[in-house]
């Protein structure tokens with residue numbers, strides 16, 4: 001939690017409504033009064049969310065914290081300014097999707113395809129990005145602090161000023177990526193491919 005900017009929460013995200021379940025302080029999902037854990041019918045809610053994403057070509061500025069949308073085909077969907085914290089988007093097709101300014105701490109996008117997606121100023125601190133494809137993605141100013149990017153494919157991605165402190169990038173590929181001012185501090189880069197990169201990343205106490 002300490003990795004995300006308070007200003008992002010306060011200025012960009014919708015007012016946070018809390019779950020109506022007694023003693024639960026988790027945020028209420030989308031247009032409901034309950035968090036994902038306390039949703040009356042998770043499968044019905046999942047279907048309603050997916051239908052809304054398809055109808056509106058995305059869901060901008062809403063709370064989808066903790067929701068399970070794993071495996072959905074959400075190509076080109078727009079999630080900008082939405083709260084995807086701890087959501088399960090594993091295996092999702094998110095090619096050319098827009099996730100600018102999302103708050104996606106602890107989100108699971110393992111095995112998802114975000115090729116060509118836009119992730120400007122997104123917060124993926126502590127996120128699970130194992131084997132995730134970010135090929136050619138525009139991921140500038142992204143917070144990947146403490147994230148797992150094991151075997152992630154970031155080839156040709158635009159990663160200007162993105163932060164990878166304490167992230168695990170074992171076996172990840174950054175081939176051809178623009179890493180100008182990207183920060184790798186205490187980052188695990190075992191078997192990572194940094195060939196043909198552009199720009200001047202900051203490499204500080206990385207583990208090779």
Ligand SMILES: [Zn+2]
Nearest residue numbers: 019024035038
């Ligand atoms: Zn709750």
